[in-house]
Amino acid sequence: MNSVYASLGTTVFETMSRLAAERGAVNLGQGFPEDDGPRDILEAAARATLDGPNQYPPMRGLPDLRQAVAAHYRERQRVDLDWQREVTITSGATEAIAAALLAFIEPGDEVVLFEPLYDAYVPMVRRAGGVPRILRLQPPHWRLEREAVEAAFSDKTRVVVINTPLNPSASVMSRAELEMLAALCVEHNAIVVSDEVWEHVLFDGAEHVSMLEVLRDRTLKIGSAGKMFSLTGWKVGFACGAPALMDQFAKAHQFLTFTTPPNLQRAVRYALGKERAYFDAMRAGFQRARDRLVNALTAEGFVTLPACGAYFVSIDLPASGIAMSDEAFAKHAVEHGVATIPISAFYANPGAPALIRLCFAKRDETLDRGAEALVRAKRAA
Known part of the structure; x- marks a missing residue:
């Protein structure tokens, strides 16, 4: 075992x-909504199921959905993506996280994590052969303090995992925090796996800044249609990043789930077309x-x-x-x-x-x- x-x-x-x-x-x-998602998106999925096709879609996702993801982030977050080379559809964000860690970690590599954290991160890092280096954030504001963050890095650091907005703390990382972290990643030749599944669930005027905007060539950004549209059971995620990262990521993805149900992909493509x-x-x-x-x-x-x-x-x-x-x-x-x-x-x-x-x-x-x-x-x- x-x-x-x-x-x-x-x-x-x-x-x-x-x-x-x-x-x-x-x-x-x-952590899921009590209401069961927008009726029109459910109907789009039903139509897609009945109309088909329901056979294997492309490994990296349906082209229409990948284009819709790129268009969504271009409009909403000032991130310009090449949908053909920089977007992959996954069976949920957790699968994307697993594929990223398997793709980017060699045995013995150190991975910086911030606590509190999604409970899947540590087992995934260890299963990939990585060594977790966990930095504890402090309530009530859960800020990244430069001195403490610097101390978590070493010459073995290869991956940093962040989650913003952060579950469970309900905090949001600022642009200044992300820029500080980005500078350390460049210095230590590290990749950021940026779990941004809560990017649309923001309050009191808080702004989501994507790490992909701050550290373009070293970030794999992960999004979630389930969180965007209150359809958590659908497990449709997005991984976005520079071609060199995406090519490596896709090799891990193909041997995990290979692909994602085509009817749900078509419904999410419809959903991403919703107005602001x-x-x-x-x-x-x-x-x-x-x-x-x-x-x-x-x-x-x-x-x-x-x-x-x-x-x-x-x-x-x-x-x-x-x-x-x-x-x-x-x-x-x-x-x-x-x-x-x-x-x-x-x-x-x-x-x-x-x-x-x-x-x-x-x-x-x-x-x-x-x-x-x-x-x-x-x-x-």
Whole structure:
């Protein structure tokens, strides 16, 4: 058995979802919207399925979709892509991350990661033979500090993985932070794998800056149609980067999933043609939901951290007067009717701050029931 996977236990995401189902609790843990995506995009997928073709599409993705991805990023993020040489469609962003790490890491290479982090990063790096070098960011603003970032690099650094906006912290990296990181990558001859799946989920006027704009020839940017269009189960992702990176990436991609369902690719091509008003309305809806949940919690004495990107917000347990660890409170809360995620699930090392992550991509009644259950849990803590 492979030791990387043999060492992994059941994820807290699976555990909390199971407990929520068993106890009939509100699930503010798992990170997906409660509504099932725009009807017109679903209908586009249905038409594409019925009309066909439904056989293997090209390994790098349907040309129409790759052109649509390039056009989308040219218009939205000032990134000019050659769709034929610099765009590959993947079976979700996680597959793209795996392909990138397998493509770019040699055994023994060091990979800089920033904690808290998506729980797939560390096992993927290790499976590819890399050595994780993990730098811990600090709440409440989770900024990249130059001295600490410099210390994480060495002459063995070959890949840096970033996530902006960052799940679970809901923070957004600034242009200045990205430029500082880019300079270090040039100095150390490192590649950036930039997980930008939350690029359209921004609040309070926050701006998404793509690392691909800052470090054009050394960045592989990853996007997600599932996050853009609230269709997380579709698993359609985009990888974008310079031809030298993309050619190497495609060699790994072809031996993972090879390709992605053609009906979903055609539906995503349709979706990327939506007007800017769709994205504005999506952000406004999520921001309204965030404010509804945060206001309900604040009124009951909870303290939450700033949430500028992605549809998550964190409760600061000590500041809220709760003297429990994040894991203990999460187990306690589900007994009072709400599933949450302890922030330690996003840390590879001990000593995570006592925070609880909540997903607010839910209907009003779900948010209200979740807030009420959290109040009950707080009073009983």
